[in-house]
Amino acid sequence: KNQVEQSPQSLIILEGKNCTLQCNYTVSPFSNLRWYKQDTGRGPVSLTIMTFSENTKSNGRYTATLDADTKQSSLHITASQLSDSASYICVVSAEYGNKLVFGAGTILRVKS
């Protein structure tokens, strides 16, 4: 069964600190993995898309890693800002691109 599991479910950190969000998947066959940021009440915004051959991809203070062997991905946020408070969703494309499998998301709160 195609599944995407994210941890932790929620996280509170102080402004300026770094944090890492985890995503484990059991999806086959794998096409790509995406990380989205969703602010409350708004649509998700794409942060990164990684294919099988990519290990690391950055987008500003956001760095995603992918280990296709262990089927794990992480999203690292550097020097967090209050505006980073949001839900972060991991999505894996499966079945030759015909299906997207969504994780439940990690709710991040950055406080001053």
Place this chain on the structure above:
Amino acid sequence: KAGVTQTPRYLIKTRGQQVTLSCSPISGHRSVSWYQQTPGQGLQFLFEYFSETQRNKGNFPGRFSGRQFSNSRSEMNVSTLELGDSALYLCASSWDRLGHNEQFFGPGTRLTVL
């Protein structure tokens, strides 16, 4: 380039009524997907349309239907509304196949069923 737009942004209906939501994709995008998002279930895939044809469908009852027009604009319809249909409905567009191309989401329509 204008982003994905959804109308209306907010909607209040009563049980048993039906509702139609609209989505205009980014110009040039041919794929439109619909999602339901609730606090307990997260994002759930409803269906994807490409060139006026439904290409993929999630596990939702037949009360949920959609269509796509020749200009790629899409509508989603929910008939015989239930309390559990209260959710944020998101539309996303991509240039081609949703699994191979980046998706751009609209702001969503917040549906409340009383």
